[in-house]
Amino acid sequence: xxxxxxxxxxxxxxxxxxxxxxxxxxxxxxxxxxxxxxxxxxxxxxxxxxxxxxxxxxxxxxxxxxxxxxxxxxxxxxxxxxxxxxxxxxxxxxxxxxxxxxxxxxxxxxxxxxxxxxxxxxxxxxxxxxxxxxxxxxxxxxxxxxxxxxxxxxxxxxxxxxxxxxxxxxxxxxxxxxxxxxxxxxxxxxxxxxxxxxxxxxxxxxxxxxxxxxxxxxxxxxxxxxxxxxxxxxxxxxxxxxxxxxxxxxxxxxxxxxxxxxxxxxxxxxxxxxxxxxxxxxxxxxxxxxxxxxxxxxxxxxxxxxxxxxxxxxxxxxxxx
Ligand code: NDP
Numbered sequence: 001x002x003x004x005x006x007x008x009x010x011x012x013x014x015x016x017x018x019x020x021x022x023x024x025x026x027x028x029x030x031x032x033x034x035x036x037x038x039x040x041x042x043x044x045x046x047x048x049x050x051x052x053x054x055x056x057x058x059x060x061x062x063x064x065x066x067x068x069x070x071x072x073x074x075x076x077x078x079x080x081x082x083x084x085x086x087x088x089x090x091x092x093x094x095x096x097x098x099x100x101x102x103x104x105x106x107x108x109x110x111x112x113x114x115x116x117x118x119x120x121x122x123x124x125x126x127x128x129x130x131x132x133x134x135x136x137x138x139x140x141x142x143x144x145x146x147x148x149x150x151x152x153x154x155x156x157x158x159x160x161x162x163x164x165x166x167x168x169x170x171x172x173x174x175x176x177x178x179x180x181x182x183x184x185x186x187x188x189x190x191x192x193x194x195x196x197x198x199x200x201x202x203x204x205x206x207x208x209x210x211x212x213x214x215x216x217x218x219x220x221x222x223x224x225x226x227x228x229x230x231x232x233x234x235x236x237x238x239x240x241x242x243x244x245x246x247x248x249x250x251x252x253x254x255x256x257x258x259x260x261x262x263x264x265x266x267x268x269x270x271x272x273x274x275x276x277x278x279x280x281x282x283x284x285x286x287x288x289x290x291x292x293x294x295x296x297x298x299x300x301x302x303x304x305x306x307x308x309x310x311x312x313x314x315x316x317x318x319x320x321x
Contacts, residue, residue: 002094002106003029005305007078008085009113009247011042012291013281015069016298017111017305022076024306029079029107031099032070033114036084036247041066042115043282044291047140048131053291062140065291090254090274109276109309111301112255112263114247116282116289120240121155125211129238133217136240138164139290142171144237146216149173152237153220155208161241162186162194168239169199176233178206180225203233211238246283255279262286270301276312278304 007017010032021028032040039045044062051059060068074080083103089096094106118136120126126134135141138154142164152172154165157179163186165175177194182204184191194200205225212219212232220233246262248255256264256273263272263279270278278301281294 002108003027004107004309005029005109005111006031006095006097006105006107007111007113008088008097009033009042009115009281009283010040010070010080011044011066011113011115011281012069012295013115013283013298013301014042014111014113015066015073016295017113017280017302018073018078018080018298019069019076020299020302021111021305022073022078024302025077026302026306026309027077027079028302029081029105030073031081031083031085031097034082034084034100036086036100040082041070042294043118043137047135047137049144050140050291051143052139069295085250088250088254090277093276095276108312109305110278111270111298111305112251112272112277112279112283113281113294113298113301114250114283115294116244116246116262116286118240118244119242121208121242123208123211125213125217129211129213129217132215133213133236134211134238134240138167138239138241141239142168147171147237150236151176151234152239153178153208153233153235154239154241156241156243157181157184157186158241158243159186159190160243162190164239164241165194165200166190166197168237169197172199172237175200176235177202178208178220178222179204180207181205208238244282244286244289246286248283260286269304270297271304276308 004026005028007030047062083099087098097105151174153176155178210221263284280297280301
């Protein structure tokens, strides 16, 4: 069996690619994952209220939004397989995709939408307070009433941490930036903005070691990385901004990746260095990382795949034996 198009991944990028490719009668097959990279549906499956996805004036729960995208992909003619891809071979054509359930699928084109995983610290108490004070996305969760006029903490010293700290000053009374070393890694301009902001206090050489509270987060225990001294910081929020890991382990030997491991795409397109393979969403984007930008690039990848397939092959036929 040779499929026209296989889509790997099921976040906003994967489902949007599936919707567009399905409507273009490519009969896409989507490996939506099973346990690799978290729950199928991507990072929005572990968020609560999403208030910045256009079309939902009152906001929408992340899992509900993904459920809607999934239904729309099915309705558009995509076949969804709830299984993890464990190997790909882009050196042969048609490409070969193998799944954990020992399914082997050949495909004329592949769109990779495996996303990225926000790094967590896995602190004691973290599971309990995840979405109840602890988050890894200020833009997604900053407007939560929990943080209104409260003290909150951001962990990290890179551009993400600084950007998140600045963003959170819109909601919080005070933002504590917890930096494990005595320097910020963020760009100079961004550094100046936090250093001069009267709502942001930087705690140098500070590492959170545990989280505490009743129903919701109330306090973070911090250790001085130099002296080992421990102190408690009363906060309603703790935001991790310690980087993301792109889910590109499968592609390491086969596709061009940047130094941080993200798939390189060409110019304004979603094309990878292998003709017939595209990448969309967070797996190729460490700058915007939004559901809407992921969805947009999923659309781009499907349109590019459709054009490429119609130039290369006689498509619009059912998958052939
Ligand atoms: P970075 O890798 O740049 O920074 C991660 C930060 O988290 C560092 O300060 C690091 O500390 C800290 N950190 C890592 N692990 C831990 C830990 N276990 N405990 C405590 N602190 C930890 O990641 P970013 O997500 O900030 O940025 C990734 C890339 O994306 C960068 O190239 C950045 O420039 C870019 N970016 C660009 C933006 C823009 O242009 N607007 C916005 C956001 C990101 P340490 O320094 O000690 O290692």
